[in-house]
Amino acid sequence: MKVVAFERNLQGTGASRRLRNAGKTPGIVYGVGAEPQLIEVDHNALWHALKKESFHASILELEVAGKTQQVLLRDVQYHPFRQLVLHVDFQRVDPSKKIHTKVPLHFMNQETNPAVKLGGAIISHVVNEIEVVCLPGALPEFLEVDLAAIEAGQSLHASDIKLPNGVTLVQHVEQENPVVALAAVPAAAVSAAEGEEETPAAE
Known part of the structure; x- marks a missing residue:
């Protein structure tokens, strides 16, 4: 499955709130010896993807700024009562490492x-x-x-x-x-x- 994300430069509560108001979900990509990367994902696309079992247990192709990397979904934070994803974490995977x-x-x-x-x-x-x-x-x-x-x-x-x-x-x-x-x-x-x-x- 492919996920398209965009680089995110601003962080903090205020910036995250503005992102969510604009229909975006803040996230992060980390792992495999590279620096963590702040990203933003379209909320509606992410919400529908999260309903699919395979999205939670498959290697995903994450595209950020034209570059694709293999990742696993590692954590999702939901709003306690609204249909809203607050934050999402992806972990990079190395094809040669278990x-x-x-x-x-x-x-x-x-x-x-x-x-x-x-x-x-x-x-x-x-x-x-x-x-x-x-x-x-x-x-x-x-x-x-x-x-x-x-x-x-x-x-x-x-x-x-x-x-x-x-x-x-x-x-x-x-x-x-x-x-x-x-x-x-x-x-x-x-x-x-x-x-x-x-x-x-x-x-």
Whole structure:
């Protein structure tokens, strides 16, 4: 995805307020051994881009003053109650150096899972993103979590996620191996099932 930004010379609360009143969002680009660069981005274009999942988890092509650089979105500050982006941070990436970033999880085949269709189980998505490490060129837009075979009472962990080549879980996630999804049977369904077992068959 491409983002067009402009150099910003003035900083401070007053300058930022004037920018926002003019439909611009102040921001900054930093990293990869270069000086931080103050930028401004069209607010409406940024607002619509932020609604796209891929904007948060992809390498972006940021154009400033005719020069393009690869960046990751690192931070967004929103107004507490208005539909307004107050500030945005981008981090430059080096194509030859690995990055640590969070990738969205897409849960697949939940509707066809036998424990859900026949056993009354409810599958909970415990986390919706996972932190990985990879080269920028290998960064996946999302990772799939296959729920087709999870059984009632079982859980899927981070280690169960199939990772593309060149992508690994960050060390602390790999060590902790957190639960990403679990299939639970509601107490009411369990009671009903037990009641059916206890009811003697009519002669």
